[in-house]
Amino acid sequence: MIAYQPTAIDRSAANALDITWSDGLRLRYDAAKLRSACPCATCREKKSASDKPKKPMSLPVLSLAEAQPLGVSSMQPIGNYAYNIVFSDGHDSGIFTFEFLRELGSPQNND
Ligand SMILES: [Zn+2]
Numbered sequence: 001m002i003a004y005q006p007t008a009i010d011r012s013a014a015n016a017l018d019i020t021w022s023d024g025l026r027l028r029y030d031a032a033k034l035r036s037a038c039p040c041a042t043c044r045e046k047k048s049a050s051d052k053p054k055k056p057m058s059l060p061v062l063s064l065a066e067a068q069p070l071g072v073s074s075m076q077p078i079g080n081y082a083y084n085i086v087f088s089d090g091h092d093s094g095i096f097t098f099e100f101l102r103e104l105g106s107p108q109n110n111d
Contacts, residue, residue, distance in 0.1 A: 005021070005022045025107070029104060034072065034094075043091075072086070082096055
């Protein structure tokens with residue numbers, strides 16, 4: 001059962017967006033934070049791999065896309081329970097359920 005639904009999505013900054021929820025709560029989402037929390041299989045695999053001890057030669061090399069400030073390119077609704085978020089680095093396989101998004105957001109104090 002879905003408790004809350006987004007009623008508005010605003011691009012609040014180049015690298016962040018705000019979602020207003022059906023109960024009136026407005027939460028901020030940093031693109032980099034969303035990207036690092038991406039629940040897709042590829043990202044989960046990467047995360048569990050990074051928990052293992054690193055080999056001495058595995059120096060990560062940033063691609064040009066990764067070196068740019070990350071943004072959200074688009075958000076496509078999936079049914080009435082989730083968004084497929086496309087990031088500016090081209091990553092597009094993350095399905096973020098409303099429930100998950102509620103947990104990820106940072107409350108905004110506008111007053
Ligand atoms: Zn992912």
